[in-house]
Amino acid sequence: MTTLRPFTCDDLFKFNNVNFDPLTETYGLSFYTQYLAKWPEYFQLAESPSGQIMGYIMGKVEGHLDNWHGHVTALTVSPDYRRLGLAALLMSFLEDISEKKRAYFVDLFVRKSNQVAINMYTNLGYIIYRTILEYYSGDQDEDAYDMRKALSRDVNKKSVIPYTQPVRLEDIDMN
């Protein structure tokens, strides 16, 4: 049971029950403000009937020609509101907006080790499009899966023909 609404600046003061989660990054202000200013409709929040933040999705739309696509930058759900299908709801919202913006596909990056998330995206129709080597830097660098789902504009599903070899970030044109 959810209210979906645009994420606002004031929510930055109240999202702690979500952001204290160890897999959710709290970014610098300029990161959030850039998304809010540039792609306001891509930053949506799910609110519980009691007014608590249940989770949110942050994304953007970019790329040229048939690479014009929606991208999921962050998706997070508070521990109290898991197993309710909330992530799926937020994802479908983002796909919907991307459809309306005539994007060809939606993509996202996920840690290779995050099996829970990978399963979820697979269930939502995403495929592993390619592996990006050492995408996540940290104590131990980690590879990312670039996962994709074609939208209706990509009639021939050209955007989801997977790579056969892993790539490095610097070797791919993100646009």
Place this chain on the structure above:
Amino acid sequence: MAHQQQQGMDSALFERRLRPVYDNLEVGNNRKALQESEKLLKKHPTLLCARALKGLSLLRLGRYDESHGCLQTVAEEKPTDDSTLQVLSFCYREMEQLDKIVELYQHAVKQNPGNEELLAHLFISHVRVEDYKAQQAVALQLYKAQPKNAYYFWSVISVVFQGIRGPESAQPEKRKIYLGLAQRMVDKHIKEGKLETEQEAFLYLHILKLQSKYQEAWEFLTGELCAKLYPGAPVSMKFELLKELGNWRELNELLQQLLDADRDRWDFYKEYIQSSFELLKLTSKAEENGERDSLAKCQEFLQGIIDSSERKKRGPYLARLELHQRMRADQLPAEKLVGDFDEMIIEYFRLFGDKSCCTHDIALFLPSISMKQRQALASKLLLESGVTSTSLPKNKEQMQKHLCALQISRMCGSHMELPVDHLLAFYTALKLHYEHGRSTFGKKLLSTEMGPSDAYALLAANVMYDLSRRENKSDYLFEALCLLQYVLRNSTSNFHVKLLSLKIYHLFGCQVGAQEMYEYLDIKQIQLDSMGYVHCQLLPLGGRFSGTRNVYDATLKFFTNSYKERLEYIALTYRFCTFSKMEEFMNFKERLTNSLQYVACSVEAQICDLVSCYGNIQQNLTAYSAMSIEPAEDRIAWHELSDNRDLEAVIRWDPLHEVDAAEERKESFDQEVEVLQVRSLMLRLFASFVDLYHGTSSKDAPAGKETATLELLRESWTGLFQRLRLMNYKPLAQKFLVNLLPTRLHLLLELPYERFFDDLAQLVLDLQSGSGKLAEQCKRVGDNVITVMELCVQTINESNECNGMDGLWKRRQHQQKVAASLEMLSLYAFLLSVLNDKLQVSSKTKTKKRQVDNKVDGTQPISEKERSQMLQELVRQLKHKLESCDAAIRTWKAPVLPRDLSSFMSDMSLKPEVEATLIGDVSATFKDSHELMVPELRNLLKDKIRMVAK
């Protein structure tokens, strides 16, 4: 202009030459950047950009006067090249001289009329100072130069802001004119077929709504153009307009359609139920039409969704409960139409009790029923969970249901009346359930997950607090702390456990433990503002000074950075033409810059620095000047202070009838603001003492007015205390574990702060004038010092005595009192060293100056020599009293921890070695905390003794 041509020709060359300066600035190597720029200027003395960069380097090096002069001469040349302008505006932004940027670009535009880039910069410079009228004019020039839609709409939004935010917005007729103009501007554009983007469409709708032209807005929203440009328009816009238009029937039908497709949307259900109630009002007027009751239809619709859904969603069930609740509120026959409330809740519990959000859901509907019904319902849910006092949950789902039922019982107040032995047994059961759940269902826990049974332990901690509070002793709560620390070992990412532990550590005055939990929470960025309250507000006067300063540093760094960036965020919304976010960004900027947390941390950090000064007098005065406290100037916007605390982040299941979150927030905020009043005034008053002898401001003051600021502040100081005593604030209630700890307000009122600084003010004045009452005043100040010293000594004795009974319960209060005593004495020591320095210097040079200002009444002022002697006496006395404090602190014993805990966890299936290390570790944290505090305080005293001994 010659050098500009030169620059134009060789721009690539100069670019290359300037590079090293930029590079050094970027990595913070400002000294090198300065050298590079000077080197370049030797060859090309007229190169404006190099001069500007020199100014920036100087600014970064803190050589403000030189930087100023340098930048000023560059600005006077009215530069027009982009790089110079960029550097200059960067400097002005850094110095908060935003109007200078406006001037800069105005000159540049004058020389290059119609230059798009310069005009755009000029526009943004107006945005920074929120000059909407000027914005409008520049935007129109831009549109003339380059007919881009963005520029046209920049001018439209500038007109809108003049109507709703600008200086004239308070006049309704002006507002109307501006909004009407804005609308006509867009109308014209639409007619010419030039509307292009969704944000433009949004802005048009917004303008119409601001003028209450809802019908026009509706037509536009549902029209072809909007569908084309703004396909993602939120459906909530439709709700809003239909509501304004009173078109409840259409709204009702629209929502039914939406809900059919999306059955779990609370926002839809809420509007749907409201529209049903509105329709009811209509039908009762026109009942003869034979229309069926809209509520019956609503109920039928909800039931239909329930019956036809394969996968059970919470939505329609909660909606039905909401309908029930609203009908009861309107004295309508809810039970007859919707069903029995208790049964519906139980059904809900049966279906969704295994989800952790079930507690939040059910809690929504509890306030609408009587206490008796609540408690009866809680018992039914417990029964329904199937877990009894003799059985354990059979699976994870049942355990979650049990947890939910327990949480609800607490919310219904069922635990409050239980006798102590009952509560203790309850605690033991919770502990057992935790351990059972952990070992049975929590085995394969990922490090990023919370344990499935952690909530038992959280509840247990709350229960133990209730017990501690009832009996006024710490044993129970200390045991709860051990339990929480045990949980934290098993599920390292449970932030609820960290937050509660942090609270308990603070409550017991254990700063090391609190700091550990704070760091463990990894609070950063904007969380420093919204969550900082769990730690920062409790640190000042907590017993330590230097550790405190580091926490402030991290916090202040975030705030200063965001303060610098704050206007660029708004500029960003213009760059992307995000009209829907502009006001939001502006309000956000206000909230952030006026954060109480920000202001309070800045003030406390300054006090902390003054208290901890340890250098020689020259070093201390340099440090003091660098703080640039302006006593005469109150820089705090008291009425704008903003409460950014996220109080809801700390989970609680306290009895709903005893909790008033809004009131708690208000009370604590009001008190924190008062504390800030005291602290900031104390700082300014103290600074006025120092400035009278070493400041620059008092020299500028006309003769005889040097003491005006001091006297004014002193009056405010006593006035403030008088007002605070009259206000009769109550200490914050400490009923539950998650209640905020009392603010320092009552401590500041109880301790002799007021008199201490008031008498110091008189002393400083008398010393300056050589008043005949000086000796008397010295005596008074000396007595205050004795009082404060005795307070310190007595508190420590009391604290040591407490160790015999309960070493923790009053620990925090004791530490606060000792810290406050040392704070007063440390500031006094600093002041004496300043006065002493000055008087010694002036008594040496005095012979050359003849005293001319004989008093009217004929009494000669006391000679400087005598004044100096009296001061010496005060210094001697302070030194002695500081030594007494030191002697007392030396005897301060570490807190003795509550009763033997060897039985703790004996019921759990723990290995004895785990148990031993756990309790050992928690105990060691308390010991460490004390053992860190004592030398720190003693060093502080040692520094002060040295400071006055010189």
